[in-house]
Amino acid sequence: MDRGRRKFILGGTALAAAASLPLLRPEPMGQGGHDDYFAGVSRALHSAGISGPTMVVDLRRLKANAGVLSRHLQGHYDYRIVAKSLPALGLLETVAKQTGTQRIMVFHLPFLQQLAQSQPEADILLGKPFPIAAAESFYKSLPSSGFDPASQLQWLIDSPRRLQQYAELANGLGQRLRINIELDVGLHRGGIGDAQSLTKMLNIIQGESQLQLSGFMGYDAHAAKMPGILGGPEKAIDRGLDIYSQRLAQARQLLGEHFPENPTLNGAGSPTYQLYKGRAGRAPCNELAAGSCLVKPLDFDIPTLEDHVAAAFIASPVLKKLPHTQIPGLEGMTTVMRWLNPNRAQTYFVSGGYWKARPESPKGLSINPIYGRSTNQEMLNASSKVTLAEDDWVFFRPTQSESVFLQFGDIAVYDQGEIVERWPVFSNT
Structure with a gap:
C-alpha cells in the first residue's frame, strides 16, 4: 500500500471516529432539585437543626415494610428480628411492636x-x-x-x-x-x-x-x-x-x-x-429471620423484595459548589472533559463520604471515577440540569444497613414532615 493511500485511510478513520464522538456522549441527567419526598425530608432536617451527615429512617415506611413481612408470613412462621441489620434499640422496639415478636437474632x-x-x-x-x-x-x-x-x-x-x-x-x-x-x-x-x-x-x-x-x-x-x-x-x-x-x-x-x-x-x-x-x-x-428488608438498602433491590420500599437514607449537606469540574494536573482538559461528559459539568463537595452508598437525590449526581474518593469531603458531579446550593442536602441510599448505620451517631427518625425522634445506635465495642 503506498504512503498516500495509507494516509487517506488513516485520515478517514480519524474523521469517522471524531464524527462518532457525539453519539458516544451520555445524555445530561437530572431534573432540577429534589422531588416532593426528599424536599420534605430536607425541610425536616433543617428545622431540626441537623447540620452533618446523618442516617435518616422513615418511620411510616419502616412500619409499612413490617406489615408487608407479617402478611407474607401469614401466621405460618414465627418471626425473628435480625439485630445487625437494625442496630438501634428504637428500630428493634418499633419492629417488635409492629410484628408482635420478642425473638431476636444477634451477631x-x-x-x-x-x-x-x-x-x-x-x-x-x-x-x-x-x-x-x-x-x-x-x-x-x-x-x-x-x-x-x-x-x-x-x-x-x-x-x-x-x-x-x-x-x-x-x-x-x-x-x-x-x-x-x-x-x-x-x-x-x-x-x-x-x-x-x-x-x-x-x-x-x-x-x-x-x-x-x-x-x-x-x-x-x-x-x-x-x-x-x-x-x-x-x-x-x-x-x-x-x-x-x-x-x-x-x-x-x-x-x-x-x-x-x-x-x-x-x-x-x-x-x-x-x-x-x-x-x-x-x-x-418454624421461624424465619429477616432485618434488612425492613429498611431495604440498595443491595436488596431484588425480585423477592419488590413490595418493600426503601426506608433509610444518608443525608449530607453540600459544603461547596463549583461551576466546573477540575482534576489536579489535568486542569487544561476541563473543557474537553465537560464536552465528553456533560454530567461532569458541575462539582459539589459534601460533608463526609466514601460510604457504602450511592447518590439518590437529586437525580443526576455521580461519583467522579478519576478524582478519587474521600471520607472527609466527597466529590459529586452533575450536569447543569441539577440545581443545588451550599447547605442543601444530598441524599444517598446505603447499599447495606448493618455496618453503615453505625457510622452516623443517632438515627434521625422522619415521620410526616418532621424529625420526631433520635434513636441511638448500638455500641459495637
Missing part, C-alpha cells in the same frame, strides 16, 4: 450484652458462631436485668470442635448452654454439611449434661440470586429445604425421646423469606 458480643440488659424478655438466637473467648466474656459479666441465658439464649455452633469447647465452658461454669446447630443448606459458608459431623455433634450433646439441643439454623441467602441456568431461586430453596429436612430427620431418629419438644428451627433471611410463603407444608422451619 456481635456487644449487641448481645446490650440487648440482654435492655430487653430482659427477649428470646435470643445467635446468627453466627462466637469464638469461645466471646462466650466466656459474656458469662463473666452477666446482665442484671433478669435475662436468663439458660432459657433465653441459644449459642449457634457449627462444628464438633467448637461444640467441645462450649461443653468445657459449660462444665467449668456449671451453666447449662442451649445449642443451636448451624446447617449448610447450600450457601457453603460453614455449618454442618454431612451426616457424620451431625452425628458426632449430637453424640457430644447427649454425653454432656450441661448441653441442651435447642434446634437448627439454615441460612440460604444464595438462593435469591441463583441464576436460571442453575435452576433459579425456587429450585435452590427446595434443595436447601431438602437438606434441612434430612438433617432434622437424622436428629429425631438419633435422639428419639430426647429430641427437644419445642425446637427452634430457623431459616431464611431478607432475600429469601418470601420464597417460604407457599412452602409452609413442606418447610421444616
Whole structure:
C-alpha cells in the first residue's frame, strides 16, 4: 500500500471516529432539585437543626415494610428480628411492636450484652458462631436485668470442635448452654454439611449434661440470586429445604425421646423469606429471620423484595459548589472533559463520604471515577440540569444497613414532615 493511500485511510478513520464522538456522549441527567419526598425530608432536617451527615429512617415506611413481612408470613412462621441489620434499640422496639415478636437474632458480643440488659424478655438466637473467648466474656459479666441465658439464649455452633469447647465452658461454669446447630443448606459458608459431623455433634450433646439441643439454623441467602441456568431461586430453596429436612430427620431418629419438644428451627433471611410463603407444608422451619428488608438498602433491590420500599437514607449537606469540574494536573482538559461528559459539568463537595452508598437525590449526581474518593469531603458531579446550593442536602441510599448505620451517631427518625425522634445506635465495642 503506498504512503498516500495509507494516509487517506488513516485520515478517514480519524474523521469517522471524531464524527462518532457525539453519539458516544451520555445524555445530561437530572431534573432540577429534589422531588416532593426528599424536599420534605430536607425541610425536616433543617428545622431540626441537623447540620452533618446523618442516617435518616422513615418511620411510616419502616412500619409499612413490617406489615408487608407479617402478611407474607401469614401466621405460618414465627418471626425473628435480625439485630445487625437494625442496630438501634428504637428500630428493634418499633419492629417488635409492629410484628408482635420478642425473638431476636444477634451477631456481635456487644449487641448481645446490650440487648440482654435492655430487653430482659427477649428470646435470643445467635446468627453466627462466637469464638469461645466471646462466650466466656459474656458469662463473666452477666446482665442484671433478669435475662436468663439458660432459657433465653441459644449459642449457634457449627462444628464438633467448637461444640467441645462450649461443653468445657459449660462444665467449668456449671451453666447449662442451649445449642443451636448451624446447617449448610447450600450457601457453603460453614455449618454442618454431612451426616457424620451431625452425628458426632449430637453424640457430644447427649454425653454432656450441661448441653441442651435447642434446634437448627439454615441460612440460604444464595438462593435469591441463583441464576436460571442453575435452576433459579425456587429450585435452590427446595434443595436447601431438602437438606434441612434430612438433617432434622437424622436428629429425631438419633435422639428419639430426647429430641427437644419445642425446637427452634430457623431459616431464611431478607432475600429469601418470601420464597417460604407457599412452602409452609413442606418447610421444616418454624421461624424465619429477616432485618434488612425492613429498611431495604440498595443491595436488596431484588425480585423477592419488590413490595418493600426503601426506608433509610444518608443525608449530607453540600459544603461547596463549583461551576466546573477540575482534576489536579489535568486542569487544561476541563473543557474537553465537560464536552465528553456533560454530567461532569458541575462539582459539589459534601460533608463526609466514601460510604457504602450511592447518590439518590437529586437525580443526576455521580461519583467522579478519576478524582478519587474521600471520607472527609466527597466529590459529586452533575450536569447543569441539577440545581443545588451550599447547605442543601444530598441524599444517598446505603447499599447495606448493618455496618453503615453505625457510622452516623443517632438515627434521625422522619415521620410526616418532621424529625420526631433520635434513636441511638448500638455500641459495637
